[in-house]
Amino acid sequence: MAENSPTTVLSSLNQGLHQSLQDDPNVILLGEDILDPYGGSFKVTRGLSSKFPERVLTTPISEAGITGIAGGLALRGFHPVVEIMFGDFTTLIVDQVINHITKFDAMYHGQTSAPVVIRTPMGGRRGYGPTHSQTLEKLFLGVPGLRVLAPFHLQGDDPIGSPGKLLYDAVIQGSSPTLFVENKLQYPLKLLSGDDIKEYSITDRGALTQSGLPFYELHLKGAPAADITLASYGYMAKLALDALHQLAYQHEIFCELLVPTQLAPFELAPLLSSARRTGKLITIEEGTLSLGWGAEVLARASENLGAELKSARRIAAKETVVPAAPQLEAEVLPGVEDIIQQVREMV
Amino acid sequence: MNRNAELFQKMLTIRSFETLLLEKFSTGIFTGTTHTSLGQEANAVGVLSHIQENDVVVSNHRCHGHFLAYGGDPLALYAELMGKPDGVCGGVGGSQHLHWRNFYSSGLQGGTVAMAAGMAMAEKRKGDKAIVIDFMGDGTLGEGIVYESLNMISLWQLPILIVLENNHIAQTTPAELAIAGDISQRFEAFGIPAARIDSSDILEISPLAEALIGRVRNESRPQALIIDTARLGTHSKGDDTRPGEVVEALWQERDPLTIHGSRLSEGVRSSITIKIEAYIQAAFTRALGKED
Numbered sequence A: 001m002a003e004n005s006p007t008t009v010l011s012s013l014n015q016g017l018h019q020s021l022q023d024d025p026n027v028i029l030l031g032e033d034i035l036d037p038y039g040g041s042f043k044v045t046r047g048l049s050s051k052f053p054e055r056v057l058t059t060p061i062s063e064a065g066i067t068g069i070a071g072g073l074a075l076r077g078f079h080p081v082v083e084i085m086f087g088d089f090t091t092l093i094v095d096q097v098i099n100h101i102t103k104f105d106a107m108y109h110g111q112t113s114a115p116v117v118i119r120t121p122m123g124g125r126r127g128y129g130p131t132h133s134q135t136l137e138k139l140f141l142g143v144p145g146l147r148v149l150a151p152f153h154l155q156g157d158d159p160i161g162s163p164g165k166l167l168y169d170a171v172i173q174g175s176s177p178t179l180f181v182e183n184k185l186q187y188p189l190k191l192l193s194g195d196d197i198k199e200y201s202i203t204d205r206g207a208l209t210q211s212g213l214p215f216y217e218l219h220l221k222g223a224p225a226a227d228i229t230l231a232s233y234g235y236m237a238k239l240a241l242d243a244l245h246q247l248a249y250q251h252e253i254f255c256e257l258l259v260p261t262q263l264a265p266f267e268l269a270p271l272l273s274s275a276r277r278t279g280k281l282i283t284i285e286e287g288t289l290s291l292g293w294g295a296e297v298l299a300r301a302s303e304n305l306g307a308e309l310k311s312a313r314r315i316a317a318k319e320t321v322v323p324a325a326p327q328l329e330a331e332v333l334p335g336v337e338d339i340i341q342q343v344r345e346m347v
Numbered sequence B: 001m002n003r004n005a006e007l008f009q010k011m012l013t014i015r016s017f018e019t020l021l022l023e024k025f026s027t028g029i030f031t032g033t034t035h036t037s038l039g040q041e042a043n044a045v046g047v048l049s050h051i052q053e054n055d056v057v058v059s060n061h062r063c064h065g066h067f068l069a070y071g072g073d074p075l076a077l078y079a080e081l082m083g084k085p086d087g088v089c090g091g092v093g094g095s096q097h098l099h100w101r102n103f104y105s106s107g108l109q110g111g112t113v114a115m116a117a118g119m120a121m122a123e124k125r126k127g128d129k130a131i132v133i134d135f136m137g138d139g140t141l142g143e144g145i146v147y148e149s150l151n152m153i154s155l156w157q158l159p160i161l162i163v164l165e166n167n168h169i170a171q172t173t174p175a176e177l178a179i180a181g182d183i184s185q186r187f188e189a190f191g192i193p194a195a196r197i198d199s200s201d202i203l204e205i206s207p208l209a210e211a212l213i214g215r216v217r218n219e220s221r222p223q224a225l226i227i228d229t230a231r232l233g234t235h236s237k238g239d240d241t242r243p244g245e246v247v248e249a250l251w252q253e254r255d256p257l258t259i260h261g262s263r264l265s266e267g268v269r270s271s272i273t274i275k276i277e278a279y280i281q282a283a284f285t286r287a288l289g290k291e292d
């Protein structure tokens, strides 16, 4: 049981880690600057080193090295969690993820596996500039053997909140290597519950997927049948929800929002069934457009729905750097207005 | 069997396995690539004769010798190289990617050093006195992750023996074109003691390895062992750009089987040879007969 119910995505993730360290003596956290009193660059690990000093290790600035070490720990029975301080730095762990950690299971013919969980904050809108603001998870989508997860800011049924529960399960179950993608602006988001969501109908369609992980379908209660399906995840799903609300109240356009928490492997049944109903699909992501999450979603939608998919679009970042200055950054990253405009063009 | 005969037999098992492998490669039974340890058998046997059951061995692309010295089954290895379901990894791994009991090999240079460090951390935490033996080549000193790993290995005093098999060449690149400075100092700079031996004689390598393994185990700390050695074969199947006379001279001076074999009587040597060659031939034939 959580000590205090978490109120934000940040505290939910923190409690997810806390709980996993508490429940499983094989959990070990590794990361740069994660010790108290600092507690990590974004404070996700705050309090953990004080409570579990033996199992929360601060490391040198060696992303590849610590990810490799986590791989070795996992092969020998531990459940390591690595924090990569900024998502941008995941470029440094690619060899460990693609050629090592995710290989062992299949290449050693199922005799062993390395269930490492790598957590990292992606995303901009904090003015950190080109090398500290990127959304790079698309580089990891479609790596065989790698699960990519992204939390959504719902309270959900579990006392630690759905983001923390998603993380807790990934760590504790130790079933497969996982990249857990957080977003800097998601951290302060309040976990939606009670009055925040009483306007919405929220259904978890996860049972339609193999993983069974949450796959939310949201629309306004009592709204007419949706005109269009929006698909998004992580922090962009919050912006998509804002857009959905404004479109209904200001433009009388009704959308259904589909939010997976497992990005890869691609298990899209709930999303495809919504797109089949509406015939229109927009994917929304914060990474750059080409070969991104949306590209794969639309490819699969097209393969599965054929002519039932009447129109489809992707919303994503412009294919350039993420500038430091707020007004320049806003031109590059997709926002609520971009979503509203795209939806209005399509209906 | 006395100790000398036993060591000879273990090295000959590797030699016979790989000689037959190379001989049969051109017949198309095996596919892909293979890196043999011809000339380096004394390293594999000299080090791995001293491990205990729970110890972990991490190896690289040139892993057949390590695998066989670890106790791996020649039949299962042949079957693996033939791509059969009865292979060590069901034919998925092939020559470079083996896992059996606590033996792990992989074909990427450098990255496995970090993995080995993590394994040593795991064993240290379990407190069962198990250690990790990590084999690497001189060329792999070019990879950055090696130094990230050495730093953490020392920082956290991980129980690992890094065995650097310095055959002075990486594929076709001589060490002089790739390695600056002194190899021992690369370890010592991180506070990891490095013992260095220039030898292909198992009776020199084995006691040194035994002492170092004992120290790593008892003191739970890292150690490097640099073995200056010689690659007598090609890098993989047929790629050797060294002049023939250079390789020939290495065969004359650095063949661990000749060096150690001379300690045995003609009779003992030939009876072991007949026995091991028949054993390896039988493993090959039986592997060949396994279902695809």
Ligand SMILES: Cc1ncc(C[n+]2csc(CCOP(=O)(O)OP(=O)(O)O)c2C)c(N)n1
Pocket (backbone or CB within 6 Å): B061, B062, B107, B108, B109, B110, B136, B137, B138, B139, B140, B141, B167, B169, B170, B171, B231, B235
């Ligand atoms: C990361 C990486 N780069 C390049 C290679 C290709 N490669 C395989 S073995 C090898 C030479 C390795 O030399 P060394 O470490 O000295 O080992 P040796 O072959 O001499 O045993 C190279 C370049 C590889 N497997 N992995």
Ligand SMILES: [Mg+2]
Pocket (backbone or CB within 6 Å): B137, B138, B139, B165, B166, B167, B168, B169, B170, B171
């Ligand atoms: Mg070499």
